[in-house]
Amino acid sequence: MSETTSLLKEPWQYFDRQREAGTFGIWVFLASELLFFGALILTYTVCRIENVAAFAAAGRETNIWYGTINTAILLTSSLTMAMASQAAAANEGLRRLILWCLAATAALGLAFLVVKGFEYREDIERHLVPGAHFGLKQTAAQLFFGLYWIVTGVHAVHLTIGIIMVVRLTLLGYLNKFQLDENPEIQVTGLYWHLVDIIWIFLYPLIYLPGRTS
Template sequence: MSDESALLREPWVDFDRQREAAKFGIWVFLGSETLFFGALLLTYTICRVEHPEAFAAAGRETNIWYGTINTAILLTSSLFMAMASQAAESGARLRRLVLGCLLITAMLGLAFVILKGFEYKEDIDKHLVPGASFALPQAGAQLFYGLYWLVTGVHAIHLSIGMVLVSRLFWMFYQRKLRIRENPELEVTALYWHLVDIVWIILYPLIYLPGRAS
């Protein structure tokens, strides 16, 4: 069985058409994800305009070190994902580099999730979960943290899905069950991973910088 035949899926009879369809499909999906996160960001903007002082007070309670380190982790993971995509253009010649970059990308994603877990534990210990025992007196602060838990939780789910996709690609390439060069699954996964990172880059200043600029 040829490499292209191993990659070919129904109903496609031509690899190039399947590849273009995969790329088109992921762009449609990314567009829908952009609309979803855009709606959350619009909600955040409206609430922040209505409660600027409460959002500033709540923002100062976030742990900027966790947020900054996690931002650096995701930016580094995007670099290695881009390196994997570039190395894949050379095919089997740079197979080890592709495998190494995918493995590092997945491990960095895992580091992000673990660090986020420690941050969540700190937030819970500080009673920064909206509810009757919420620590901050401002009513708008609960809105901030409600959005904080929602957007960061949804982002963590997306990142976890990305880790599964990257790990699967690594394993399939390692076992030589998929060819590396011009692999649509690698291209689609890379686009998804970069979207998740871009979303976090937007969330970082909205979550961790309010109340700290002055």
């Protein structure tokens, strides 16, 4: 049995078809995720147009340093994930490189969550959670931070899922229970990871730049 054949799973009889089906499936899933986040971003846009001054004031209260650090972390993780995917697709026995890149990707994802945790703690201490004791005078600023907690929280959940997927691949590969070369699961996981990164690239200017660009 060849290495490629060993990757076949039911009900597929040909590896190429299995890989194409997996790629098509993840693209359909990613499209649905884009629609979900697109609806959130559209809601944010409408609220911001209706409350420009309040959103600018609220945006200035976000910690741009935390946001910028996390942007750099995720962009770096995209690089390591892309390297893992390309090394696996090359089918040149780059097992150690693939494992190191996967491990680095998971570690960077965890670093993002840690930084976000510090940011959340600061937000809570400054009463930037919508409610009776909200820390800003503008009523509409609660809309901004309501959306802030929703979109960043949902993004963190998606990132956590991505970390679990990458850690699984890393552990199975390290224990030699998982073929790394030409394995479509690495490419599928990579596509999911890049989606999470791209979404953050859109969220960063929406969250951290209002009120700071003028």
